[in-house]
Amino acid sequence: MLEAYYGDLNWWPGGSRDEILIGAILTQNTSWNNVEKSLSELRKRGMLDIRIIARTSERILSGLIRSSGFYRIKASRLISVCRSIAAAGGFESLEKKTTSEAEEFLLALNGIGEETAESVLCYILDRDVFVVDRYTVRIFFRLGMDNTTRRDEIRSLVEMSIKGNDSLKNFHATLVQLGKEHCRPTPYCSGCPLSSICEYFQRVTSP
DNA sequence: CTCCAGGGGGCCA
DNA sequence: TGGCCCCATGGA
Known part of the structure; x- marks a missing residue:
């Protein structure tokens, strides 16, 4: 987790x-x-x-x-x-x-x-808004998301799935941390734990 | 030396 | 809309 x-x-x-x-x-x-x-x-x-x-x-x-x-x-x-x-x-x-x-x-x-x-x-303003940054897009695409998905679609997808300002802040922070450590733009890194984002995401999104 | 960083705006087809 | 270019320092 x-x-x-x-x-x-x-x-x-x-x-x-x-x-x-x-x-x-x-x-x-x-x-x-x-x-x-x-x-x-x-x-x-x-x-x-x-x-x-x-x-x-x-x-x-x-x-x-x-x-x-x-x-x-x-x-x-x-x-x-x-x-x-x-x-x-x-x-x-x-x-x-x-x-x-x-x-x-x-x-x-x-x-x-x-x-x-x-x-x-x-x-x-502490609104329930998800911040879609470069790392977020890069990580979602590398996880297999269609690379024509627009950033506002990614945003609403996350906002529909993760409720609450604190959770959205923490999810964003987690993606940035992961992106910095394991998801450089050019090389594909080995031992990349990005797949665990899927588990996290499904955990939070499951009803 | 090269690459890139928690983007945004102006311009052009 | 979508792509391209510019802005510029500093760390790896």
Whole structure:
């Protein structure tokens, strides 16, 4: 049982909601290790705050998040996203929206695509939303899923099968951990325990 | 040296 | 819609 093996992976531990949003944008196509360096720079300046980022210049911000890569475009998008969310009344306001309404709002922002929107819904607003990332798609395809399956189909499949925000968070964290350890893009790894995901998935999905 | 990371957007057919 | 290209640092 994967959950017993990996335990509670505690995704985005102890961070404020603002920090989760900033991290979610910085980690786009970027290793978390590089993101942490940027978060440290922002933290020691008291800038892990969307209302402060909203008032920061692109020049200053891009210098602080340099380690995350794509720093110019990310600085620009981060400021724009923080301004929009702050202007809309912050996460307190988003909390009052339905999940679909919140998602629609997020997707309209430049810098928030499907996965980042899902991360915000799941990890900031605690909605029952599954985050479909690169590892998830790679793992499901390697398990034999038809490789033309769209990401939103994968998402609804999981959401229909796994109920509850905590379970969805943990399943996502488990997939990422497995993907990092055993599911590199190019080589097929031997001794890969991916098949145990099937057992896990069937356990959770069985009525 | 090469490969790739917890994507997203613009452009084009 | 679907594919391609760009963004860029840092670790393995």
